[in-house]
Amino acid sequence: MTEEGRRKLPVVIVCGLHSEARREVVEGLLATVPHSVALHHDLSTATGATVRRILRDATGELSTGETPLVNDCACCALREDLVPELRRLADGGLTRLAVLELWDSVEPKSMAEVIAVHGADGFEVTNVITAIDPTLVLPCLTNGDDLAEAGLAAAPADQRTVGDTWARQVEYAPVLALVDSPAADDEDRALIRQLNPMARQVRSDSDELARLAVAGFDVGAAAAGQHPACALLPQEAEEAGVSTLVWRRHRPFHPERLYDALEDLCCAAARSRGRFWLADRPDTLLSWDAAGGALCVENTGPWLASLPDAAWAMVEPYRRAAAALDWHTEHGDRCQHLVFVSPGLDRDGLTGLLESCLLTDEEYRAGREAWKNLPAAFDALLDPV
Template identity: 65%
Template sequence: MSGQRSWLAVAIVAGLHVDARRAAVEEILHTVPGSVALHHDLTSAVDGTVHRTVRACDGLLSSGDAPLVNDCACCALREDLVPELLRLASEGGCRLAVVELWDSVEPQAMAAVIAGAGAPLVLTGVVTAVDPALVLPYLSNGDDLTEVGLAAAPNDQRTVGDTFARQLEYPTLIALAEEGSCGEDVVCADDADHALLDQLTPGARKVPGASGELGAALFAGFDVTAAAARVHPACALLPQECDEHGVSTFVWRGERPFHPGRLFTALEDLTCAAARSRGRFWLADRPDTLLSWDAAGGALCVQPAGPWLAALPDAAWEMVPAERRLAASVAWHPEHGDRCQYLTFTSPGLDRDGLSALLDSCLLTDEEYAAGRDRWTQLSHAFDNLLDPVTP
């Protein structure tokens, strides 16, 4: 048909805060003409299927079931999502397809699926819907998703806290739940709640609920490559120093490597010191490995994130994303290159001095540092079981 749109705008709405997410989707459907919402309900996975619905502002358009893939509800979502979006594109008449993700599904994985499909699908926006009053309770929740019925796969080992943190930190938009009159059974967000959310999401635009701004904001465009770089341990956009309304962000940096034994002993205290902490670090016995630090809800995930750039031959640098080369060049050390300690801690009631003293005590002493790299690699390999688990 002449003049028919040759592409379909697709936006993702994510969030563990179900009421806030649903309200955001309803606002979009009622303010963007020609918009539809596509949702895969993973709660039906126990019966062997994932239930799909497509609806507009005036009601349900279609529904169906997608079979599990490899006994994995999230895998079924991936397999069914793109064909359903392509069907909407081919039928025409749809201006915006809103993919409302189920509770614990993280937007980064789905954004990659949609962007990877190519034309006629164009990912134009990613938003996480949030109730500011629930940020701290969810971030501090160390329950496994399996324990609370929110696991997306049989082997899902995520917790509520770390899942919520990643949902917050990936998108460029945060949709705030509307704050109406607060009754006795409703907890309203205060200044501290908003300060915590702001410190956790640097650079993200906050869109107030029921403002009518969300629909238009989701057409601004979304760069999947830039978003991935923004959360990658090697070049992540981390929170900056801040202290507001009783909520603080402490940024700790160091040049020397950590003593593996002393850091391992301090892990529990460091993990529980803040509602959210993240960053990158290096160990004396693994001087060429960039390690990521990701903690929320009292649970810590430490993982190898590839080599430091300084450990790579010059010829390999061309294969490294420009965002990472730029991040490394900002604080390049004449001896260590991009190897560094860069950790951020965000929480109400943060003990900055205590954290700083504990972290400093985990670095190599003058004598240990002067002994040189060959001696460093002979120190206790306290992280081996954590970083190199033995497969049974």
């Protein structure tokens, strides 16, 4: 058989902060899919300047090894070691499915993209599964501790929190595998559904996982679904005391009033995310990402409306489609599109606070030249010295 005609080795990524739930999913796949193996890099050994690699099948460990840290970063070592291991499994021709079990705080997006770049090597991502203990979803989501404080940092400079890391693990995966937890209630399950309403939910011990593991995965579409400019944000929902509020406006925020309200806004919901714009920065698309009371606001480039027409041909179709959905005759794709998900959400209070941060009618009529003179409250946050 030619190199081009050889079947690529399917790789399913299993991730999640809940290690016991993750292990249950992996063991289930190994038991169900003949000639499957699980590859796991234990980053807890990184304090000793190495990452431990474990390869196992349904009968137990097949091999172990160590790889040195790269740039003092455990995740970098994982990436450097991962591709050769997958290439070796693919070349061997005996493995039917490779289950990549990520360590607790490793996010699947970066690993899926590493594998996609090396797709010509004979392997490909066929799905991403996040393993979940429903009773731990809210405690993890509202945990604002740095990963370093929890002993889960992948590098000395890792500034992620438990809450935002967990949120992205849940929101990225097309499949959510839930372990059977008698203590879980309707609120726990509603929260999971509203965090990622597009995901397929299955029991962690379901035989269906074997089929879903090779169902197919589009790395580019998954990345676009997470990008602030075109994210596939949840829709309005209300179930079992859990609410999703979708707040969309075209009028810009007053930078100082929004800045003063940041603490109240990011603590108003267990999870919030989206995109927004400020009156004094009309060409800058800003991302909003909050969990566990910790908020990250970043400059993610220009709004499409601020680009020359010739530049649109170089913009990804996902981005152009998202811009068309939000298009405004005066402001183009500039908009406030924020989503808040939480049990016990105070919809009216949150909406009122957001509305109070917009420009007033008088401020709006003053026009863009006047907006440039508004207090540049976000400069310290977005343009640190």
